[in-house]
Amino acid sequence: MQNEGIKPNQFTLSSVLKCCSSLSELKIGKGVHGWILRVGVVFDVILENALFYFYVNCEDFGSAKWLFESMEEKNSVTWNIMIGAYLDTGNVDKAVDLFRRQGLKDVSIWNTIINGLIRNGFERIALKLLYEMVKDGTLFNEVTFSIALVLVSLLKDLELGKQIHGRVLLSGIHVDGFLRNSLIDMYCKCGEMKMALKVFEKMDTYFGRNENSIEEVISWSSIISGLVLNGEFEDAFKTFTSMVRKDIDIDAFSITSIVSACASFGVLELGRQVHGLVQKMGHKLDAHLGSSLIDMYAKCGNLDDAKRIFKQTNDMNVVLWTSMVYSYALHGRGREAVQLFEFSMSRGLLPNEVTFIGVLTACSHAGLLEEGCRYFRLMKEVYGIKPGVEHFTRMVYLYGRAGQFKEIKKVIDEKGIHHLRAVWRSFLSSCRLHRDIEMAEWVSENLLRCKTLDAGPYVLLSNIYAIKQRWEEVATVRGLMQSRGVKKHPCESWIQIRNQVHAFIMDDRSHPQKKRDMCVSI
């Protein structure tokens, strides 16, 4: 057009600028801007908004600001872009202020502010605004519903999710791919796989098979990740198999989830096959895929392959490095884990709370008491990370291995963590290590106070009482077990379950009866 001297209209130019925005093509867009000025196309508010959005999206805030201030006519879209820009750059206060000063609020502005609050971690405020929007009488559109469902997932509020699903149906809005995927994801993250599958299975009503639209592919990967998230591994494998059979795109999202399922289930052979698939399909070994593969190999007992994957990646990504540190820890290679951690810090990698779980696990498995204590302090004092249950259990085990029970009691008192079952469980395993029955008795009593439903400590304690012939206390513990509904599970061997799954994967024409019989409780 430029070469042929054709003068484009505003509509064409807005579309071109939209392209530049989504591709983040700052140079090309600027060229278009210059061209508009040279050719003398009249700016209307729509074209100026497109240009404004383009500069915001390409993070050229100087030009954006200049344009915004020079705009004579501004409409609600202009303000919407402005509020969105503040939210994207973490200027939440300014965005809320601007939002409050808007006279007539249309549905898009509500969507922008609520979504922006969610993305900046202000979920509760976002929820308040959602209620305010209802009170205000602004009708939800399909975008509002999508955003609301993301919020529900984060809050894990299934009841609210069901209410919103009901409102979607009542509203008469067409459930498109976007909305369907938001519903699926919400039900998955709230642990309601039955409903997630119900929504998922309605998909064929809207899409033909093998269409491989992006919506369809996302529905499949959402369902897979949901099954993995909820520990329904064999169903995840089954779904993955039917994806292959139906020729649905297997993208990096589904692969990553299924690799993580292999890790949790310890099925090395399938893990290897999926790894082969990754190579065959030419997926890039990014942080997501890399860390899931490292984790899978390590958890399947194959540290060498985990290391090999780690070497193939060349990314200073904290999740990637953490999974390698944790893999060393898992294999009792404390020194190497610590060395890798030290090296990553020297390269400027910022560790997070999970990284420290890995490092503390490494120290506790290798008996590196001094180092563990140092890292625990480093975490709090230098990185400002508040220790959580996972950190405390490692610290307790670290002291416990060294036999420093007094130190453990001190930590529990100082931090006020008597209510954490995991902490007492960790303490208890140290007692077992040192064969300290007296201490085990005391710890078990504390664990029982936390109303744990694990049979272990009840049985242990009643056995200790039995040895001491304190029959009344034996009866008390047994009574407690009954009243709390604690059940002793007959032990099912890991290997046995694994072999069943393995047989099932290798032969996907296995009898349906067999699938149903497969035991899930581990």
Place this chain on the structure above:
DNA sequence: CTAGGGTTAG
């Protein structure tokens, strides 16, 4: 012209 969907380490 603006606002919306799925993945990794614990």
